[in-house]
Amino acid sequence: MVTSRDVAELAGVSQATVSRVMSSPAKLSPATRARVQAAMETLGYVPHAGAQAMKTRRTNTIGVVVADLTNPFYPEVLDELSRELDTAGFRVVIWNAGGGSHHDALKAIREHAVDGVIFTTATEDSVELQAAIEKKSPIVLINRVVEGLDCDQVTSSNTEGGAAVADYLLDNGRTRVAFIGGAENASTSRERARGFLDRMAERGHGVPEHFRFHGGFSHDVSAQTMNRLLARADRPQAVFCANDLMAFGALDALRANRIPAEDCWVIGYDDVDMAAWDSFSLTTVRQPSREMARAGAKMLLERIHLPGEPPRRVNFPCDLIVRGSTGLAAK
Incomplete structure (x- = not known):
């Protein structure tokens, strides 16, 4: 049976160093760590996880x-x-x-x-x-x-991110806007909503209650909410969603209703990799x-x-x- 002593001899280090590779590898130089790990692989040494945890009081x-x-x-x-x-x-x-x-x-x-x-x-x-x-x-x-x-x-600076969205929309003449948020007990949705809604109000274009929505951070819920907004006679000129997944749902609703993006802008939050795909091309707040x-x-x-x-x-x-x-x- 291969032991840590065998690994130490092959790697040219002490048994204590072998133990540190398994319990606190960040404390060792990359070269030492690599030498010990190579010796372990060569000998087929597998440390006993339970025994190691009992000894070090760590599970890694x-x-x-x-x-x-x-x-x-x-x-x-x-x-x-x-x-x-x-x-x-x-x-x-x-x-x-x-x-x-x-x-x-x-x-x-x-x-x-x-x-x-x-x-x-x-x-x-x-x-x-x-x-x-x-x-x-x-x-x-x-x-x-x-x-x-x-x-x-x-x-991340969620409140400032929400305020930046409001400034961008108002600077481009979009004053009739809606907000689709996530769970109200989540700090992210709450802070983004506060930054956005407060800035809209500060600049004289407060968002009415019937244009404010909260639910889950869900593609489907966002799409359903967007469908209701698009059916209104006074549908919004833009919609800010609390994250990108919700914004994708809003974009899908626009496509389903054959409404071009220039008629109702959509903005998300996060800037996930998919947001840059041509099929979405989503304006968003990057955290x-x-x-x-x-x-x-x-x-x-x-x-x-x-x-x-x-x-x-x-x-x-x-x-x-x-x-x-x-x-x-x-x-």
Whole structure:
């Protein structure tokens, strides 16, 4: 049976170094790590995960909770998180929100099945999340944040992004506009709505209640809402959706009703890769999702190794990206 001593002899390092490759690989130089990993592969050495976890009190596993994998925003975030965590020697377990996914993730922390959890779906009504943070569990929130929660959080300038959409529409003469938002308990939808609606009102073109909608972050719900808007005699000149998936639904409704984009502009939020495809050409607010994911992964790794550090909040700026869904009009 191959042991860690055999790996150490072949790699020309100590057994302690072999152990560090398995428990804290980020602390070693890439050359040393590569030499030990090559020796492991040559000898066919497979560490016993259970024994390793008992010895180090670490599983080298991170949990990630996402809202909806059919929304292209989340696979993009997951891709970047996986890259960053894999480089640091951690595996990733994914929970897709719905049912008891938050509960399952927090239970995994309590049972030491994971070393920490990254939430992309946190809401302020999660009692379990609050309890886990009070126990100093390693948790980072990305994308959606919760005010007053004492943990590391990574977000983008949602309020400013919403205000930028309002300025762009008004600067181009679009004054009769609608807003289609997501869940009201999600910070992202709430902040984007606030920035947009407040700026519209500040500039003298408040959005009436019958042009404001909230529901799920859903393509189908957005398409249904858009159909109702398009059936009105006073249909809007433009619609701002709280994310790109919803904007795709609005664009599909426009196509189904044979209404050209110049008659009713559509703007989304996120700038997922699909937004730039010719079939969508979506004007949208770009938040740097991959940079946010990298920052969140690094913050969680630091939190695991330095649990006593004060919590941090990182806020990334956003940019309005103009494309064909608003006729490529100048800002």
